[in-house]
Every structure is written in C-alpha cells, then in structure tokens.
Amino acid sequence: MEISKTMEVVMASSKLDAGISCFDIETGAEQLRLKSCASPPHGLISLSERFFVSSQVRESSSSSSGSILHWSRDKPVADVKSFPAEPISPLVSNSDGTYIIGGGCSGNIYLWEVASGRLLKKWNAHYRGVTCLVLSDDESLLISGAEDGCVRVWIFDDIGRTAATHLYEHNFSEHTLKVTDIVTGHGGCNAIIISSSEDPFEYVEFFLILLYALVWRNISQVWSLSKGKLLRTIDFPSAINAVALDPCEHIFYAGGKDGKMYVVSLTGENTSASKYGMHIVGALSDNSNTAVTCLAFSKSGVLLVSGWEDGRIRIWDTKSKQIVRMLQHSKGQVSNVIVVHRPLNSASQTSMATQSSASKRNASLLPPLDKYVTSTDDNDDFKTVTASQPPLSRVTDALYCSSDVMKSQIKELQQEGSTAASQLELDRLRVECKRSLQMSEQWKKMHGDLHQFCADELVDYGRNGCAK
Structure with missing residues (x-):
C-alpha cells in the first residue's frame, strides 16, 4: 500500500x-x-x-x-x-x-x-x-x-x-x-x-x-x-x-x-x-x-x-x-x-x-459564497454538523451512523463524480467513518475487559468455594 x-x-x-x-x-x-x-x-x-x-x-x-x-x-x-x-x-x-x-x-x-x-x-x-x-x-x-x-x-x-x-x-x-x-x-x-x-x-x-x-x-x-x-x-x-x-x-x-x-x-x-x-x-x-x-x-x-x-x-x-x-x-x-x-x-x-x-476537466470549482441569507428570516434556526468527537456521554445515533451506511454513502459519491464540493463531503464522511470504527473498537475492548473481569470473578468465587 x-x-x-x-x-x-x-x-x-x-x-x-x-x-x-x-x-x-x-x-x-x-x-x-x-x-x-x-x-x-x-x-x-x-x-x-x-x-x-x-x-x-x-x-x-x-x-x-x-x-x-x-x-x-x-x-x-x-x-x-x-x-x-x-x-x-x-x-x-x-x-x-x-x-x-x-x-x-x-x-x-x-x-x-x-x-x-x-x-x-x-x-x-x-x-x-x-x-x-x-x-x-x-x-x-x-x-x-x-x-x-x-x-x-x-x-x-x-x-x-x-x-x-x-x-x-x-x-x-x-x-x-x-x-x-x-x-x-x-x-x-x-x-x-x-x-x-x-x-x-x-x-x-x-x-x-x-x-x-x-x-x-x-x-x-x-x-x-x-x-x-x-x-x-x-x-x-x-x-x-x-x-x-x-x-x-x-x-x-x-x-x-x-x-x-x-x-x-x-x-x-x-x-x-x-x-x-x-x-x-x-x-x-x-x-x-x-x-x-x-x-x-x-x-x-x-x-x-x-x-x-x-x-x-x-x-x-x-x-x-x-x-x-x-x-x-x-x-x-x-x-x-x-x-x-x-x-x-x-x-x-x-x-x-x-x-x-x-x-x-475532472473537478468543478467550489461555488461562490452567497451574499445574503436565503431565508426571509435571519433568525431562522440552522443545523451545524461537526466532525469532532464528543465525550462518551454525548454519543448518539445521530452523531455516529453505522460504518456500513457511511461506506455506502462514500461509494455513491464516488460514482457521482469527483467534484470539488462532493470531494469535501467525501472527506467528511471518511473522517466520520474512521471515528465510528474507532468508537466501535473502544466498545469492543470495554466489552472484552468486562467479560474478562466477570470470568475472573467467577473463577475466584469457585476457588474460594472449593477451599471452604
């Protein structure tokens, strides 16, 4: 590679x-x-x-x-x-x-x-x-x-x-x-x-x-x-x-x-x-x-x-x-x-x-930035999506989609063509996919550690019971 x-x-x-x-x-x-x-x-x-x-x-x-x-x-x-x-x-x-x-x-x-x-x-x-x-x-x-x-x-x-x-x-x-x-x-x-x-x-x-x-x-x-x-x-x-x-x-x-x-x-x-x-x-x-x-x-x-x-x-x-x-x-x-x-x-x-x-030839340009807000009300709510990783207490399904869904979105974007705007979206999805996989590995490790802890406790309990 x-x-x-x-x-x-x-x-x-x-x-x-x-x-x-x-x-x-x-x-x-x-x-x-x-x-x-x-x-x-x-x-x-x-x-x-x-x-x-x-x-x-x-x-x-x-x-x-x-x-x-x-x-x-x-x-x-x-x-x-x-x-x-x-x-x-x-x-x-x-x-x-x-x-x-x-x-x-x-x-x-x-x-x-x-x-x-x-x-x-x-x-x-x-x-x-x-x-x-x-x-x-x-x-x-x-x-x-x-x-x-x-x-x-x-x-x-x-x-x-x-x-x-x-x-x-x-x-x-x-x-x-x-x-x-x-x-x-x-x-x-x-x-x-x-x-x-x-x-x-x-x-x-x-x-x-x-x-x-x-x-x-x-x-x-x-x-x-x-x-x-x-x-x-x-x-x-x-x-x-x-x-x-x-x-x-x-x-x-x-x-x-x-x-x-x-x-x-x-x-x-x-x-x-x-x-x-x-x-x-x-x-x-x-x-x-x-x-x-x-x-x-x-x-x-x-x-x-x-x-x-x-x-x-x-x-x-x-x-x-x-x-x-x-x-x-x-x-x-x-x-x-x-x-x-x-x-x-x-x-x-x-x-x-x-x-x-x-x-x-292969990529379009980024669009120019708009001069005015398209909504008639400047105070209308807007939604920002950041790729930064929040603490575990704030992890939700909305912030972390499954890696399969993200990979599917990446494949669709690649098939549509590599425009400048879609390439930025592609990069964002890759970052989120990577972080989702990292989060999945963390949960797997926590599950493994917890399983090992429970197994050790059962073994210790069994040994102590036999000793008595």
Missing part, C-alpha cells in the same frame, strides 16, 4: 498585493506563490488542506464592498471570487472544511456552508468590526474579538445552543481597544484562551473556561471566569500584536511591537520573576527592532513561525531558541502565517500546468 508523503508548508500573506507565498518549512524553498492577494490579519485559512481562502483588504476605510478569494491547491490563480455583503476581515473554518465563518467590519459574523456556498446565518456579534475568530478544539465554541475591545464566546454546536438561553456563552469587556489576536488550547469548554489587544496599558489577557485571567500592565488582579473574577496579571514591556500557545500549554509566546517574542509561563509560581516581569521567563529576539506581526506553530510543535513588519518570516527552534531559517515574503509587513501539509510529489510539481488543466 502506497503511503502518501507530505511536507509542512508555511503560507504567508500581507496587506499589500504581494500574493500568498508557500515555503517548505524544512528547506526554506519557495514552492508556489498564489497571485493577487492582499489579506488583512487573520484573513488567510486552509480549507481542509485542499483549498486556500483569503479575505481581501478593502480599497479604503469608507468602502462598503469586499471580496473573498478561493484557490485550489497548487494553482497560482484564484478559482473563485465571492462578494459578501460587507468587507470581511477574519476567517475561520472547521477541521473538515464544511463551514467558513467570517467577521465583518460592521460587527456581524457570517456562517457559510462550503459545499453549496449558502449563507446559513448572519448575526450582530459586536458593536464594531470583528478582528479575530477562532474555534475551540472540539469545535463546539466560537471565540470572537473585535475593535470594540470585547471578547465573546459563542455556542457553535447544536446541542449546546439548544440548551442555552442566549447565543453567546461569555462576554469579556475588560479590553478597551481593538483585540489583535486570540488563540485557544485543548479541552473544549475547559480550554485556555489567550487574547491580546491594543490597549494603552499594553496588556494580554488569557482565560480558562473555569478560570479567567486578565493581564494588565501595572495592575494586579485575579478573576474567575464563572464568577467574572480576574485570575492573573502579567506586565509586558511592549504592546502585543500576536500570541501563540505551546502545544503542551506550559508556556505561550507573545509577539511585541518592540521586536521581541516574550515567553510566558502558565505553570510557574506567581512569585517567579525575570528582568522582563512577572511570569515572563525569557524572550526571543534577533535585535532587528522591527515589530512581530503574527505567529504560528509547526505541526510538530517545535518550530515557531513568526511574521514581521519588515516583510520577513523568521522560523525559530523553540528548544535551542535560535533562528533556523529566514524567508522573504514581501516588502510590506506580513499579516498572516499559517502552517499546512502539502503532498510531496515531485512529478506533480514539475508539471503544474498539466495538473492545472487536468483538474479543470
């Missing part, structure tokens, strides 16, 4: 029309440059690692129109251009690429279904433009940040939303200016959330769904999320543009306007201190004195990719704390860096034109 080989690729974009650059994270070689792209911060995403989607910077601050571009993998020119009702800045998608969520300059949040392009839902989330969007690791919660300084946690899955009395679960209004970045850790509703802002006190705040911490310059307070109380204070020497959470969640990195990436401990004692301040255990810097604009970890969690104001991308080894590669994206500041997997196939790379034309 042939094993598909992949490589990790760093994708970077800027607010200038410099396109999207794709670099091999191991060698630094540029693999591809996607043309005609000027994306705002948090406006570049990978859609199931088969497509790339980017919102576009609006022509002027007074412009009421915007666009979203779609690229197929390995194709330098955008396939589809969508025109939403307003300029969109941040984008996020769920893991299997079923949905795209976008934040508008008016404070609205939009939810699109990828396969059909339908706008399923639009709601007013903030008083000013949305700047950040992120999903929790189980994709049950959506966290948004905005120019109004608010960070809100929205219920994204159907089970949680049905039980809720209102759409958002939590509202944090301690920031006073624009939220610049949000990241979340593992644990679903118990995850760590970290956000940064342009507040004049230069603070970053991080949350636990059970514990909430605000990091505010020169002010020491403690909060609890469930009770709205502050937990921890960290004083940064510089304003923070971007944050990245270590996969082990022991530390996080905060990229500052002073050109340093501060290393902050999440597990250290409150009395720990360094020359940078309480809880800050160190800093990474190349003495360039140019602002850090965005951060992303490699899939291995060892390499930290940083975008900078000077248009360069610096890749750090977090173990040695050294720069291992420096890449040039453009002359303007880098607004986004993401790390994705890309198939390693030298033949396809050397025959890109042939592959491009073949893909046009």
Whole structure:
C-alpha cells in the first residue's frame, strides 16, 4: 500500500498585493506563490488542506464592498471570487472544511456552508468590526474579538445552543481597544484562551473556561471566569500584536511591537520573576527592532513561525531558541502565517500546468459564497454538523451512523463524480467513518475487559468455594 508523503508548508500573506507565498518549512524553498492577494490579519485559512481562502483588504476605510478569494491547491490563480455583503476581515473554518465563518467590519459574523456556498446565518456579534475568530478544539465554541475591545464566546454546536438561553456563552469587556489576536488550547469548554489587544496599558489577557485571567500592565488582579473574577496579571514591556500557545500549554509566546517574542509561563509560581516581569521567563529576539506581526506553530510543535513588519518570516527552534531559517515574503509587513501539509510529489510539481488543466476537466470549482441569507428570516434556526468527537456521554445515533451506511454513502459519491464540493463531503464522511470504527473498537475492548473481569470473578468465587 502506497503511503502518501507530505511536507509542512508555511503560507504567508500581507496587506499589500504581494500574493500568498508557500515555503517548505524544512528547506526554506519557495514552492508556489498564489497571485493577487492582499489579506488583512487573520484573513488567510486552509480549507481542509485542499483549498486556500483569503479575505481581501478593502480599497479604503469608507468602502462598503469586499471580496473573498478561493484557490485550489497548487494553482497560482484564484478559482473563485465571492462578494459578501460587507468587507470581511477574519476567517475561520472547521477541521473538515464544511463551514467558513467570517467577521465583518460592521460587527456581524457570517456562517457559510462550503459545499453549496449558502449563507446559513448572519448575526450582530459586536458593536464594531470583528478582528479575530477562532474555534475551540472540539469545535463546539466560537471565540470572537473585535475593535470594540470585547471578547465573546459563542455556542457553535447544536446541542449546546439548544440548551442555552442566549447565543453567546461569555462576554469579556475588560479590553478597551481593538483585540489583535486570540488563540485557544485543548479541552473544549475547559480550554485556555489567550487574547491580546491594543490597549494603552499594553496588556494580554488569557482565560480558562473555569478560570479567567486578565493581564494588565501595572495592575494586579485575579478573576474567575464563572464568577467574572480576574485570575492573573502579567506586565509586558511592549504592546502585543500576536500570541501563540505551546502545544503542551506550559508556556505561550507573545509577539511585541518592540521586536521581541516574550515567553510566558502558565505553570510557574506567581512569585517567579525575570528582568522582563512577572511570569515572563525569557524572550526571543534577533535585535532587528522591527515589530512581530503574527505567529504560528509547526505541526510538530517545535518550530515557531513568526511574521514581521519588515516583510520577513523568521522560523525559530523553540528548544535551542535560535533562528533556523529566514524567508522573504514581501516588502510590506506580513499579516498572516499559517502552517499546512502539502503532498510531496515531485512529478506533480514539475508539471503544474498539466495538473492545472487536468483538474479543470475532472473537478468543478467550489461555488461562490452567497451574499445574503436565503431565508426571509435571519433568525431562522440552522443545523451545524461537526466532525469532532464528543465525550462518551454525548454519543448518539445521530452523531455516529453505522460504518456500513457511511461506506455506502462514500461509494455513491464516488460514482457521482469527483467534484470539488462532493470531494469535501467525501472527506467528511471518511473522517466520520474512521471515528465510528474507532468508537466501535473502544466498545469492543470495554466489552472484552468486562467479560474478562466477570470470568475472573467467577473463577475466584469457585476457588474460594472449593477451599471452604
């Protein structure tokens, strides 16, 4: 059986029309440059690692129109251009690429279904433009940040939303200016959330769904999320543009306007201190004195990719704390860096034109995203289906169909043809089928363990009875 080989690729974009650059994270070689792209911060995403989607910077601050571009993998020119009702800045998608969520300059949040392009839902989330969007690791919660300084946690899955009395679960209004970045850790509703802002006190705040911490310059307070109380204070020497959470969640990195990436401990004692301040255990810097604009970890969690104001991308080894590669994206500041997997196939790379034309013949394009909700009532209920695995207590027949049913659906889709939309649905069904089989194996193991336990108890009882 042939094993598909992949490589990790760093994708970077800027607010200038410099396109999207794709670099091999191991060698630094540029693999591809996607043309005609000027994306705002948090406006570049990978859609199931088969497509790339980017919102576009609006022509002027007074412009009421915007666009979203779609690229197929390995194709330098955008396939589809969508025109939403307003300029969109941040984008996020769920893991299997079923949905795209976008934040508008008016404070609205939009939810699109990828396969059909339908706008399923639009709601007013903030008083000013949305700047950040992120999903929790189980994709049950959506966290948004905005120019109004608010960070809100929205219920994204159907089970949680049905039980809720209102759409958002939590509202944090301690920031006073624009939220610049949000990241979340593992644990679903118990995850760590970290956000940064342009507040004049230069603070970053991080949350636990059970514990909430605000990091505010020169002010020491403690909060609890469930009770709205502050937990921890960290004083940064510089304003923070971007944050990245270590996969082990022991530390996080905060990229500052002073050109340093501060290393902050999440597990250290409150009395720990360094020359940078309480809880800050160190800093990474190349003495360039140019602002850090965005951060992303490699899939291995060892390499930290940083975008900078000077248009360069610096890749750090977090173990040695050294720069291992420096890449040039453009002359303007880098607004986004993401790390994705890309198939390693030298033949396809050397025959890109042939592959491009073949893909046009064999697969249709993703449909453009709708401008308006098709329903006459924006508040009509909608159904989201996520492929994330819920806890055992929430396993239902609706979430886990039998593997035979899923295999039948996969076969039907393959017979219908490999269009872009059906391929995404095919990928989703394969993920659900795999997880259903894993769940079946877990139940078999539990049954076997229980059977063995009962057998051992009977044998022990028999021996004890005979001994008496």
